[in-house]
Amino acid sequence: KNQVEQSPQSLIILEGKNCTLQCNYTVSPFSNLRWYKQDTGRGPVSLTIMTFSENTKSNGRYTATLDADTKQSSLHITASQLSDSASYICVVSERTSYDKVIFGPGTSLSVIP
Amino acid sequence: NAGVTQTPKFQVLKTGQSMTLQCAQDMNHEYMSWYRQDPGMGLRLIHYSVGAGITDQGEVPNGYNVSRSTTEDFPLRLLSAAPSQTSVYFCASSADMYNEQFFGPGTRLTVL
Numbered sequence: 012k013n014q015v016e017q018s019p020q021s022l023i024i025l026e027g028k029n030c031t032l033q034c035n036y037t038v039s040p041f042s043n044l045r046w047y048k049q050d051t052g053r054g055p056v057s058l059t060i061m062t063f064s065e066n067t068k069s070n071g072r073y074t075a076t077l078d079a080d081t082k083q084s085s086l087h088i089t090a091s092q093l094s095d096s097a098s099y100i101c102v103v104s105e106r107t108s109y110d111k112v113i114f115g116p117g118t119s120l121s122v123i124p
Numbered sequence: 125n126a127g128v129t130q131t132p133k134f135q136v137l138k139t140g141q142s143m144t145l146q147c148a149q150d151m152n153h154e155y156m157s158w159y160r161q162d163p164g165m166g167l168r169l170i171h172y173s174v175g176a177g178i179t180d181q182g183e184v185p186n187g188y189n190v191s192r193s194t195t196e197d198f199p200l201r202l203l204s205a206a207p208s209q210t211s212v213y214f215c216a217s218s219a220d221m222y223n224e225q226f227f228g229p230g231t232r233l234t235v236l
Contacts, residue, residue, distance in 0.1 A: 015166065042221075042222070043222060045224065052230070053229060053230070054128070054214050054216075054227030054228050054229050054230050055167075055214075055225075055227050056227070057224035057225065057226075060223070060224055100166070100167075104221070112169065113166070114159075114166030114167040114168070115166050116164060116165055116166050117166070
């Protein structure tokens with residue numbers, strides 16, 4: 012069964028520190044992997060999209076990596092800000108069909124002063 | 125551009141009532157989807173559409189109907205609300221299956 016797992020479930024860091032969130036998946040055949048940021052009470056917003064051939068993608072202070080061989084991805088946040096407090100969701104798509112999009116449960120990040 | 129809009133933001137229903145959640149997008153996207161988000165779980169696909177006049181079921185379609193008469197609108201109908209349908213519902217659109225999805229602000233539904 013296709014699955015997406017994320018760790019940790021939640022994380023608290025001090026403002027200005029870096030952090031890394033993990034995503035492991037078993038989706039096959041693989042199409043792309045996306046990271047979304049979801050603020051409380053809002054819809055998810057796309058941060059990065061990576062295909063099989065890409066292993067790094069940056070969006071400002073957010074850098075996503077992908078190892079398609081081990082089926083692992085990470086999202087690194089540099090110099091965290093209070094506004095980074097949110098849920099970060101890893102989403103993996105199968106190559107075959109639009110409806111085969113698997114959402115991970117998310118990592119809840121709290122950045123404190 | 126307004127992006128993806130959803131109405132209402134909040135709704136309380138009694139068991140057995142029916143209602144329609146509205147979703148509209150102004151980006152001329154062909155692909156639209158409805159998801160529900162429950163605590164501790166990833167978003168789950170209810171129904172999706174790859175263009176006007178075309179809809180299909182996702183992972184959890186039971187109890188919901190959709191239609192796509194125009195490119196812009198993709199309403200979700202709850203036929204006979206049940207407490208298990210208490211959730212936050214998100215509509216999303218994208219240009220195609222490989223591009224990023226744009227999500228609406230969500231509708232928080234409570235069924236008593």
